[in-house]
Amino acid sequence: MLPLKWRVGLHNALFARAAPPPAPSGFAPFDEIAARAARRSDINEHLLTLFAEAVAQRPRLMVELGVRGGESTFVLERAAALCDARLVSVDLADCARTSSYRGWTFVQSDDVAFAREFAGWCRARALEPAIDFLFLDTSHEREHTRRELAAWLPLLAPAGKAVLHDTNLRRPYWRRDGSWNLGWDNARGVIAALEEFFGARFDENREFIAVRRGWLLQHRPWCAGLTTLQRLPGTGAPR
Ligand SMILES: C[S@@+](CC[C@H](N)C(=O)[O-])C[C@H]1O[C@@H](n2cnc3c(N)ncnc32)[C@H](O)[C@@H]1O
Numbered sequence: 001m002l003p004l005k006w007r008v009g010l011h012n013a014l015f016a017r018a019a020p021p022p023a024p025s026g027f028a029p030f031d032e033i034a035a036r037a038a039r040r041s042d043i044n045e046h047l048l049t050l051f052a053e054a055v056a057q058r059p060r061l062m063v064e065l066g067v068r069g070g071e072s073t074f075v076l077e078r079a080a081a082l083c084d085a086r087l088v089s090v091d092l093a094d095c096a097r098t099s100s101y102r103g104w105t106f107v108q109s110d111d112v113a114f115a116r117e118f119a120g121w122c123r124a125r126a127l128e129p130a131i132d133f134l135f136l137d138t139s140h141e142r143e144h145t146r147r148e149l150a151a152w153l154p155l156l157a158p159a160g161k162a163v164l165h166d167t168n169l170r171r172p173y174w175r176r177d178g179s180w181n182l183g184w185d186n187a188r189g190v191i192a193a194l195e196e197f198f199g200a201r202f203d204e205n206r207e208f209i210a211v212r213r214g215w216l217l218q219h220r221p222w223c224a225g226l227t228t229l230q231r232l233p234g235t236g237a238p239r
Pocket residue numbers: 043065066067068069070071072073090091092093109110111112137138139144
């Protein structure tokens with residue numbers, strides 16, 4: 001049996017096809033993200049979706065949990081610039097040079113610990129501590145994701161939106177362009193934490209839209225999974 005890495009390479013050589021890039025729009029932020037999305041990465045097939053989901057919020061305050069190489073930051077800084085929003089990014093590692101957007105602030109911290117300080121941190125900077133757009137992409141471990149959801153979802157504005165990456169992480173995982181990529185087996189960590197939060201079972205390898213406990217969920221299974229959470233209007237505070 002060939003090693004998995006070789007099988008992934010062979011699979012990609014035989015079955016993957018390059019997705020046709022969208023025609024240039026003439027709108028620089030979109031075209032820059034589209035160019036980035038044309039290069040395979042662990043998140044490339046979600047970059048335009050992330051931009052669309054963020055801009056649709058007309059955000060004033062955006063928070064990104066997990067920066068690393070800055071793929072999501074590249075998208076979120078463009079959405080923030082378009083909306084003249086503040087973007088706060090958090091990571092355990094020093095990622096302070098990832099963005100040059102003037103409305104960007106990097107906080108080097110454990111994200112759950114920072115959530116406890118967030119309201120005071122915002123007030124000290126004359127910011128309303130109500131998050132319009134929250135992106136979670138950190139450890140991918142169940143217990144940590146459970147604590148992230150508990151700590152950060154209550155900080156969303158009433159019409160705020162949260163987006164989680166790696167809700168269908170596998171080894172390997174699949175992209176819509178037919179390619180595979182080597183992820184790691186996180187024992188369904190992120191989606192299992194969502195199942196616990198919503199008291200439901202989800203089939204993360206299929207696309208779905210669901211309503212649970214006053215939230216609208218939209219799940220895209222490809223490229224390790226991307227799941228959007230938005231509280232339905234008139235359903236009160238987050239749980
Ligand atoms: C998958 S990478 C983020 C990828 C990034 N969003 C992108 O699109 O390029 C995960 C990041 O989460 C960070 N991280 C892991 N656990 C964390 C925690 N408890 N608090 C803050 N950041 C954490 C890691 O340092 C790492 O940089």
